[in-house]
Amino acid sequence: MARTAGSDGQRTEAAIRDAAVNLIARHGYEAVTMRQLAAEVGVQAAALYRYFPTKEDLLYDLMIAHMEALIASWESARPIRGGCSARLMAFVANHIRFHVERRHSTHVNNMELRSLSHERLSAILKLRNRYEKELRTILREGAEDGSFLIEDSAMTAMAIIQMITGVIVWFRPDERLSVDEVTETYLAMTMRLVGAARHSEKTHVLERA
Amino acid sequence: MARTAGSDGQRTEAAIRDAAVNLIARHGYEAVTMRQLAAEVGVQAAALYRYFPTKEDLLYDLMIAHMEALIASWESARPIRGGCSARLMAFVANHIRFHVERRHSTHVNNMELRSLSHERLSAILKLRNRYEKELRTILREGAEDGSFLIEDSAMTAMAIIQMITGVIVWFRPDERLSVDEVTETYLAMTMRLVGAARHSEKTHVLERA
DNA sequence: TCATTAATAAAACAAGCGTTCATTTAATTC
DNA sequence: GAATTAAATGAACGCTTGTTTTATTAATGA
Helix, strand or coil: CCCCCCCCHHHHHHHHHHHHHHHHHHHCCCCCCHHHHHHHHCCCHHHHCCCCCCHHHHHHHHHHHHHHHHHHHHHHHCCCCCCHHHHHHHHHHHHHHHHHHCHHHHHHHHHCHHHCCHHHHHHHHHHHHHHHHHHHHHHHHHHHCCCCCCCCHHHHHHHHHHHHHCHHHHCCCCCCCCHHHHHHHHHHHHHHHCCCCCCCCHHHHHHHC | CCCCCCCCHHHHHHHHHHHHHHHHHHHCCCCCCHHHHHHHHCCCHHHHCCCCCCHHHHHHHHHHHHHHHHHHHHHHHCCCCCCHHHHHHHHHHHHHHHHHHCHHHHHHHHHCHHHCCHHHHHHHHHHHHHHHHHHHHHHHHHHHCCCCCCCCHHHHHHHHHHHHHCHHHHCCCCCCCCHHHHHHHHHHHHHHHCCCCCCCCHHHHCCCC
């Protein structure tokens, strides 16, 4: 056999991406074989090479897509006006929502950096830095205008990011806890962590979610 | 050739563990080959099998050792007396110190769980749960006696653990920042995060470090 | 209808994988 | 000094890996 009836390149490529994210998140990039991936898609291994020149190209593609989606997500969620507290809450809420929705993709991006070549690693880290800079800026400006009481904005940014990304490690939706409830608690913890003055605007962030 | 002059089983085994932790932390368990590991030790691949029946046995050994060392470390650092704030600070300080000292080992334990068999994974998670329970207990008791103001002690425990373990992701010793300085800041962030009443005993924890 | 292009199968490739085996040498014991 | 044990070698095994090549079929446009 060769080309199968009803086959469509775009659909196949999307199916490859999808299966790859799931398999790599579960077993790790090195552990997933091209044959295993092909079987999951329902295709022969050689067919994968029409869409991705190498296995690493596929990984890199997934990672770039994840980072660009993350940045785009924040750019559309970022509040036009509002104080530093409101901006911080918007950042945290958007970050948690995004990562819970893309648990597998996040795992790939966090665990498989070492499988990238030097230049590609740099490209991913550059995007990551661009994103994290948003949080650092919020924290620095909040510290300057007295909204927050923090020791070091760079360190605080790392602490917050690790804390809120960590949600995906233990949280599974469809349990007795909803994403909104978890977000609410993490928002409260974050605001205390940065020494924010009492905030009555707590629920504003989640209203549109 | 065969047995080499001055060869010693105990030393070789220790060298294997050491090289394995470093290689696996850097490249990942699946990516590290037995030949690569053997070369790092300065021995032939077959020699590794005198000490570890399979590659997975080696990984499991490293992980169990890490978890047992972590638990032992807390058991000897845990304060005999003192309120919940003091206990929480001792926990955080010990956790950060331990993990910074064993960055590679920590990475292996956090990243390679998926390469273990079901039973072995359970064994590791059991130890991990035993350790995390210590923090949950401190938080729960602190919430009950009014030392802390938290929403959910289990959730707060996860948030804190992810935050303080995350230090190893960005922190490199021998820079402009010492472990003690980082610990000090993380202690302050943690105490605010749990809504602890003002604590004047801040430096007590680090005095013996 | 017929050439063209897109999508896939099938088979092969060389390289590398974890692991085993028989053997050899160094250290230890009697 | 001979016998025994500990430590390691070197070659091989069967299998799998990522990838390439070649051939074949389905969809597309003139």
